[in-house]
Amino acid sequence: MMTRLTITFLAAVLLFTNGQLTGTWTGSIGEKQEDGSFSEQGSAYLQLQQQADQITGSVGPSSTNAHAIEKASLSGDRLKFSTHYVDPASNETVAWVFDFTVHENSMEGTATGSRGDHSWTVEIRLSRLRS
Numbered sequence: 001m002m003t004r005l006t007i008t009f010l011a012a013v014l015l016f017t018n019g020q021l022t023g024t025w026t027g028s029i030g031e032k033q034e035d036g037s038f039s040e041q042g043s044a045y046l047q048l049q050q051q052a053d054q055i056t057g058s059v060g061p062s063s064t065n066a067h068a069i070e071k072a073s074l075s076g077d078r079l080k081f082s083t084h085y086v087d088p089a090s091n092e093t094v095a096w097v098f099d100f101t102v103h104e105n106s107m108e109g110t111a112t113g114s115r116g117d118h119s120w121t122v123e124i125r126l127s128r129l130r131s
Contacts (some may be wrong), residue, residue, distance in 0.1 A: 021050040021074065025107065027126035029061075044124050050074075059083055059098065069098075077102045079109075092116060100124070 025046040030039045045066055048057040055074060059081075060066030072081035079102050084095040092115050100109035105128040112121045 020104075021048045021055060021079065021102070023048060024063075024129045025126040026129060027124060029111070029122045029124050032123055038123065038125070041122070044126060046126055055079075055081070059096075074102075079107065087115065090115070098124070100126075 025048065027044045028038075028040040029042045029044050031041065033039050043061050044059075045062050046057065046059050047063070047066065048055060048069075053074070055069075055072035057069050057072070058066035059069050067083045067085045069081040069083050072079070074080075079100040080098065082095065082097045084093055086092070087094050094113060094115045096111050096113045098109065098111045100107040106126060108123070108125045110121055111124055112119060114120075
């Protein structure tokens, strides 16, 4: 039993250290309802490039409205990063912090956005596009 767990863990480590996050991920942003269901409220786009422990890319609602990710880190199956941009309508800086659990071809997690003294949290579900 212990050997099987060790092999599974090592396979997961190799998966995420060999550029396996690289690709285009799309999905939806929403909120978890009281009954546990997911209420979709918008689209989500994530483009990642991974070389060893360096992760770069862009995130947003679409490929034409995406912003560079910052401070990306992968620890086990947890991917964390942030981004910020200036909202052209209000001229205010909007900051986001993302926290995902990565599976082979999907990831899910939360994003917390803030602008001024207002903040909000959404859930995000993404799937990797097949090439």
